[in-house]
Amino acid sequence: MTDRVSNWAGNVVFGAKRVHRPTSVDEVRRLVSAGGPLRVLGSGHSFNRMADTTGDLILLSSLPRLVSVSADRTSVRIDGGIRYGELAPLLQAQGLALHNTASLPHISVAGAIATATHGSGVLNANLATAVSSLELITGDGSLVTLDRENPDFPGAVVHLGALGVITALTLDVVPTFDIRQYVYDDVPRSSIASSLPEMLADGYSVSLFTDWTGLDANMAWLKRRADDPMSGDWFGAHPADGPRHPVPGMPAENSTEQHGVPGPWHARLPHFRMEFTPSSGEELQSEYHVARSDALAAIDAVAAIRSEVAPVLQVCEIRSIAADELWLSPNYRRDSVALHFTWIADTDAVLPVLGAIEVQLAPLAARPHWGKVFTTAPATLRTLFPRLSDFSSLVARYDPAGVFRNEWLDSVLSSR
Structure with a gap:
């Protein structure tokens, strides 16, 4: 076709x-x-x-849907084409949940896993850490299953599409839980400077949003368990007087319900509702992960060039992610804070600014998100991801004929 x-x-x-x-x-x-x-x-x-x-x-979106919960109700086996927004209500109907979700439910589970996509929360690792086994078709057509007992497993979960076609995954699940979502406007820079670790830890999931036109953050989005409600101001920020959308100018109806109204995990942890397009799609995105201890330094580094950043930026989101043991995860053995940039849809205007940000963040060993726009050199990637050479060897074993190689992957795996 x-x-x-x-x-x-x-x-x-x-x-x-x-x-x-x-x-x-x-x-x-x-x-x-x-x-x-x-x-x-x-x-x-x-x-x-x-x-x-x-x-x-x-x-893989046309594969038959597969959602099979284990007898002990601690895991679920799914097909390689299902999206989070399809999976979540089916789990909820059985009284189960995933430990976290990304900002939008529209993405495929297998695709999110391949790039270490994440949600937020100082105790929440990225979405790929929920994988307990994966089934893939390797370059010669063989069907291979890898689980946590296999020494290749930590290198194969975040795989960039380089090892084969993921046809099924098994994910850890937990009992369902309810979340309340709160939005606060105008987070003072002084509070960020004095209390950023406390801010990021003050909820199940916490996000700060800024357009970098000033030093204050425009908004904070807090997602708390339903039995942990809150009221009043928050680190000097004030409760929003109406529903908000993370991107200025976009309709708030696209966002998940706010104002502390309790709801199931899958209807509050994402920022966006499944039934709406999260934005117009007219955008580019980049993201960089630094050690959590360097979060304020990273914010200061971007703030120093905010006059360059703001004209081509829609919004920047700041979130925290827990460390893991997955070789190509940006959070490999490092509790992290991620700075996520949603740009205007103008590559020529964005790339010079992106280069300037990468220079600013270089002293902090900022690791890029694999699925976003970045210009980090392959030799630098090898220093940022210490198991990248091991991953290259894994690729050579699983796909010796290079069936799944392309120009982008060749560049990433290059030592030059």
Whole structure:
């Protein structure tokens, strides 16, 4: 089947000769066995050419839905094409939950795992840490299962699409829980300077938003368990007088319910409702992770060039993520704070500013999010991700013929 496919934001049109939407795992195996080059595309919520190919592109959204809860109700086995917004209500109906979600439920689970996508919370690790096993079709068409007992597992979970096609995953689940969401306006810079660690820890999930037109943060979004309500001001910020959207000018109805109204985890932890497009898609995104202890230094570093940043920025979100043991995770062995930039949809205007931010954050060993726009050199990536060389060896073993390689991946795995 030949058609043209773009990413969610529309800034990347994939160069695939053919696009396939298989309806069974056997069909995926036949496609892979025919040889490469080929890549897999999830929900397309990436902003670089990670999923691009000059050969065949595989979309897994048409695989039969699989949501199978284990007998002990501690895990769920799912298919490789399901999105969080499809999975979450099915878990909720069985009294179960995931430990966290990303900001938007529209993304595919397998795609989010491949890039170490995350939510927020000082005790919450990124979404990939919920994976207890994965089933993938490797470059020769073999179906392989890896679990936490396998020594390759920590390198295979965040895999950048380099090891094979993920056809099924098993995720840890927990008993369902309710969340209250609160939004506060005008967070003073003085409070950020004096109390940032306390701010980021004051909820199940906490986000600060700024447009960098000044030093104060525009908003704070706090998500607390329903049995932990709050009232009054917050570190000098005032409760919002109405519903808010993280991106200035976007309709607040797209956002999940606020004002402390309790609701199930999957209806509060994301910022956006599944039934609405989270934004117009007219944007680029970048994100950098620094050690949590360097969070204020990172904020100061960006603030120093805010006159360059603000004109091309829609909003910047600041969140905390717990450390993990996954080789290519930006949070590998480091409790982190992430600065996420939503830019205007103008690559030529954004790239020079992005370069300036990377220079500012370089002394803090800022690790980029794999699915966003970044210009970090491959040699620098090797210093930032200490297991990247080990991952390159893993790729060579699982895909010796380079079926899943592309120009972007070759660049990432390069030592130059």
